Amino acid sequence: MTNLGELQYFLGLKVKQVEDGIFVLQKKYVADLLKVDARSFRSLVGGLIYLTSTRPDISFTVGVISKFMHCPSKHHFGVAKRVLRYIVGTVDFGIWYGHVSEFKLFAYTDSDWAGFLEDKRSTSGYIFSLGSATVCWSSKKQTVTTLSSSEL
Template structure:
């Protein structure tokens, strides 16, 4: 038995001496989450929940979609396609939101359709059903965590520009991995209207960096101290340059000052863009 297994066994025996409890063995199923543990790693999915969700909305036999949302599709509040049942739509979006706990591939599309729960249209309902059609062909998808020795936190960030047709706001997205699998992801409409794609990417990068700092502190509590800077990858050169070079301040004065703290973290060596 390895040292880590010995520590776990000692902890369990100590807990059982202190409290009245029963050892049920390895975790396999919890609140819709399926956990498959093996010697090589852990696979987390929601296959049964996804299948039940499809059955609830009678989508089991529909044609699978290759993507959760049509390419370049934009939704707006008043699209003239008629009203859909709010109760039915909210139930569908609630189920998709819970499914996204192990499905980062649907996070963006679910966040987009979630914006219209107060007054959904038939077009919004069609977009939500497209996500279900995608799930039909990907019921068994999940997250695989393989056994690794180096738990290095790494992040990716991206943003569209002015995709919201009702307010002109952009959507930020980021994902962080630790070792082999993703542990944190987000897709959210930005709070401000940005004046350029570079500014939208900069705001998205700032949100990702905030998450990176929180994850670093959380990992420290778990005795997984991150040595060196956490790398955050971005596909916009202007954003990387703004984060690295304070001399660009005259060109970026219109950006809210709260988004510039990313520069201090780069200088300190906490974050590397």
């Protein structure tokens, strides 16, 4: 086994290790993503999906536009371009895992009520944080419609 020193890059993630914590971001990946051929909506959305591994702030929007990968319109492509403009302004954002003396697990969850007017399905989401950093998150449309949700 060979000691290669401290981890710096892993699967497109840049890892900055300092005395009081670890910062994970995808600055180089963002730069490469911005070079994607704008005509390829699927490739662009796939890149945005991977970017959500360190950017929970774009998870919901990316999840919504990913529903239209097989039949995108100009409107969907415009939303994806707007996400890219946001990313350009926040390229140094990432996740900070700071040293804390006591790790506490926090969980937050929420759901809207029949948020999609077409089929009356709800969107539910959750986020878990351990210590000072987010470790798991999700936002998705529920697969079933409950009777109470469809009676408005």
